[in-house]
Amino acid sequence: MNTVPGFLAGAVSAGIKKDSGHDDFGLLYSKTPARAAAVFTTNVVKAAPVVLGMGRIRNGLCQAVVVNSGNANACTGQQGTLDAEETAAAVAVELGIDPSLVIPSSTGVIGVPLPMKQIKEAVPALVSSLREDGLEDFARAITTTDGFPKFTSSTTKIGGKTGTVSVVGKGAGMIAPNMATMLSFTLTDIDIAPSALKTALKTVVEESYNKIIVDGDISTNDTALILSNGALGNSPLKESGGDYTQLLELLIELNTEIATMIVRDGEGATKVVKIVVKGAASPTDAEKIARAMGTSLLVKTALYGQDANWGRFVAAAGAAGVEFDPSRVDLYFDEHKVVENGAQVLEESVVGRVFKKPEFTVTLDIKSGSSTAHVLTSDITHDYITLNADYRT
C-alpha cells in the first residue's frame, strides 16, 4: 500500500461495534484542503451523514473524512443530523480546521442513534492516531461484515512526476446487512481540476461499483468519495489530454479492483461470476438484461449448487422487460457454447466443470443489435441466510 503524499490516516476503537476491541472509528486527513467530489446513494431514505455530505461536497473542498462502522446513523430523524454534525465538528476542533471541510460517513445498523458520548470521547485518540501509513488501519476500521479489509494502490507519471492513487473500500458483496452499504475513498496527490474530478468520479462509479450486483437493496449510506490534494504540484488536469485519460483509466482499474473484492467478499459467497450481455439494441437494454440475470435468485442458487442449469439464465433474461427473440439467443459458459438459437447444443456435463470454478463468465448474445453490458455477481448461500437472519441477534 503506497502512502499518498500529503495524506494521513488513522483508526481507533470507540466501542461502537458489539465486539469492541476491533477498531470502528477511522479518519482520513489531508494536510491542505483537497479538491473533492462524491457520488451518494440513490435511496430516497438517506442516512444523516449522507445528507450532510451532499451539502458539504458542493463547495468542492474537503480536508477530513471521519467514518464509523457499527452504526449507520440512518432513520435516526433530527437527532441523527445533529449527531453527524457534532461528530464532524468534534473532529474539526481537534484538527483545528473548518467544520465544513469535514465529511462524516457511517455504516452499520439502521435506526439506532449514534453513541455520541463514546464517539466524542474517542475523537482525540482518533486524531492522534493519524499516520502517513495509516490507510490499512483505516480500511480495517470501516469494515462491518467484510471478511477482509479492502485497499489498493498504484502510481502513474503525470508531466514527468510520479503521482499516487490509493483506494480504500468497504462492503460485502451481494448484499450487506442493513442495506448493502458500499463505501469507497480514493486519495490522490495528483491535482485534478474540479469539473474534471466530478466527471472522472462519475465515470469511475459507473464502470466499477455500478457493475456489481447488490440485489436492488440500495443502501441508505452508499458513498464514493475522491480527494485530490495537489501535493504532486502538477498543473490541474482538465477533462482532456493524455494525462487525464491515463489517470481516468487508472482510477477505473483501482476502483474495479475494490468492486471485485466486494463481490468476492459477498456474504457467504463462494463464486464471482461475470455476466455479459451482447447483441442488444441499446446499452440500456443490455444492462437491464445483465442485471436481471445477475439478480435472479434462481441464477444465484444455481451458481451455488454448481448446476449448469442454463434454462434459468435464459428465463431470467426473458423477465428483464426487454423484447428479444428467444429462438435466436446463444449462451456461453466461459468459451463453451451451451445454447445456439435458443436450443441446447452442448451437453451440460461438458460445462459442469466451469461451474466448479470460483470465477467464470456467462455470456448471452441476443442478436438484436451491437450493444454490450456486464455485471459481476456472486452466488447466494446458506451462510448468506445465516449472516442476515441472525445479524443483530
Place this chain on the structure above:
Amino acid sequence: MNTVPGFLAGAVSAGIKKDSGHDDFGLLYSKTPARAAAVFTTNVVKAAPVVLGMGRIRNGLCQAVVVNSGNANACTGQQGTLDAEETAAAVAVELGIDPSLVIPSSTGVIGVPLPMKQIKEAVPALVSSLREDGLEDFARAITTTDGFPKFTSSTTKIGGKTGTVSVVGKGAGMIAPNMATMLSFTLTDIDIAPSALKTALKTVVEESYNKIIVDGDISTNDTALILSNGALGNSPLKESGGDYTQLLELLIELNTEIATMIVRDGEGATKVVKIVVKGAASPTDAEKIARAMGTSLLVKTALYGQDANWGRFVAAAGAAGVEFDPSRVDLYFDEHKVVENGAQVLEESVVGRVFKKPEFTVTLDIKSGSSTAHVLTSDITHDYITLNADYRT
C-alpha cells in the same frame, strides 16, 4: 371439494418426474366445449405450451386442458412446439374432440425435451382416469416442489340456481424451481359471456396472483385459465349487474385463497406476511413500494430471523424508485406503531412477538396521498437455498 357439473378430471403417472409412481400427468375435460379465457406469463421467453395456448385461447373455446409436471417444455426450440401440439393432439384423438379445443400446459425443468414416448403411451390411461370427482387427483398431479396440493371450491346463487366454482392451483410460494411456475385452473358451470369472462379473469389475476411476490423470477410457464361450460343453464352473465359482481367477488376470493396457499407453501417458507403501503400519491407508487419491500432479501431474511429490524423495511421502501419524505413515514407491525415521522417510537422488544407469528401485517404510511396497495410475501430460509441449489442433483 365440490364437483362442477359437466366437468371431469383425472390423473396418471407418465413417469416424467424422477420419483415416478407419483402422478405427473393430469387432464381437465368439459362434456361440452366451454367458454375460455386465459392470462399467460409476461416473460419474453415463453414455454412451448404457453405459445400454443395463446393462439388457441383466441377462439374463446376450450374443452380439455392437459397438464404435465416434471418438465416445463420451455427453451426446447421447434421440437418443443411440435411436442406440445402432439400431446394435445393425442388427447384430442382419445377424447374424440377437435385438437384446437385442447390446451396443453407444462411445469418443471427447463431446457429438456418432453419424453414424448412416455407421454403418448400414458394418454389412453389419462383419458380413462376422468371422473366427476377427479379434481383433487388432478391437483396432486400438477405439483412440483409444492408441499401440498391446492384446491378450493364454493357455490353461489345465480338467477335462483346454484352455480359452482372450483379452482385448482399449483406453485410454491416465493419462487419455484425453474422460474416460479404458477398455474391455476378455474372451472364453473355458470355461463359467462365471452367478454365478461375475459374481463373477470384479468381482474381476478390482478387481485390474487399479481399480489404475491415471486421475486422478479417470472416463469416461462405461468398460466391462469378459466373455463365456463354453462351447464347451469343460466343466461350468460354480462359485465354488469348484481350476479356478475357477486360471481366476480367469489372468483377473487377463491383465487386469493389459492394465491395465499402458494405463498404459505413457499419453498422452505415459515411465514406469510402481508405488506401494505398507504398514503401513496398513486396506486402505481403504492404498488412499487410494496413490491420493493416484499422482494428485498434483507426484509425476507429479517422475517426468517424473527428480527423486528424496522430500518430494513423503511430502507427497502426508499429503494423503490418512488419519491417520498422519509421524515414523515409511519410504520406498523400489526397494530403496533413502530416508527412515527421517520423515527422509532416503540421499543422493538414490544413488537418482537409479532415477528414470532406465522402470519402478520407490515403497514407503511408514506403520507403523500390516498392510494393503497398490498402484497403477500414469505421469508427466505435455509430450506429455500437447499431446495433451489440442489433441485436437479
